[in-house]
Each structure stands twice: as C-alpha cells, then as structure tokens.
Amino acid sequence: MSPSALNDAQWRKSSFSGNNGTCVEVAALADGRIAVRNSNRPEAGTVFFTSAEMDAWVKGVKAGEFDDLA
Structure with missing residues (x-):
C-alpha cells in the first residue's frame, strides 16, 4: 500500500485516545x-487486518479476553 493511499484514507481516532501518546486510529481501506x-507516529508503521480478523478482535475485546493486557 502506498503512503499516499494511507494519507488519503479516512482515519478515525478512538475516543479513548489521550494526549499522552496512547492514540489509536483506524481506517477502512x-x-x-x-x-x-x-x-x-503514523510514520512508524501501519498494521492491516481483514474484516474477519477485525471482527474476531472486536468480539474478543468485548468479551474481556484481553483485559489482562491493560
């Protein structure tokens, strides 16, 4: 994916993001x-997920499967 394609994406920042560097953004491509x-730090890299992978992640978060990591 070209950097310009990512720059043109409609990024959404989490409402839980703070000013202390814990800012997460997502974009549907x-x-x-x-x-x-x-x-x-958008230049630090981007991680890509399929819809199925993101669905599994969101379901796991909602179910509390990753609560021990925060």
Whole structure:
C-alpha cells in the first residue's frame, strides 16, 4: 500500500485516545482491509487486518479476553 493511499484514507481516532501518546486510529481501506496505526507516529508503521480478523478482535475485546493486557 502506498503512503499516499494511507494519507488519503479516512482515519478515525478512538475516543479513548489521550494526549499522552496512547492514540489509536483506524481506517477502512478500498480493498476491504482495516488499517490501524498510532496517530502520534503514523510514520512508524501501519498494521492491516481483514474484516474477519477485525471482527474476531472486536468480539474478543468485548468479551474481556484481553483485559489482562491493560
């Protein structure tokens, strides 16, 4: 994915993001993937998920499966 394509994506920042560097953004891409990055350091890289992977992640978060990591 080209950097310009990511720059043109419609990024959404989590409402739980803070000013202390814990800022997460997501964007739905034209090819169906979901991009995730740190909004404070977008140049540091982007992680890509399929819709199925993101669905599994969201369901796991809602079920509390990752609560021990926070």
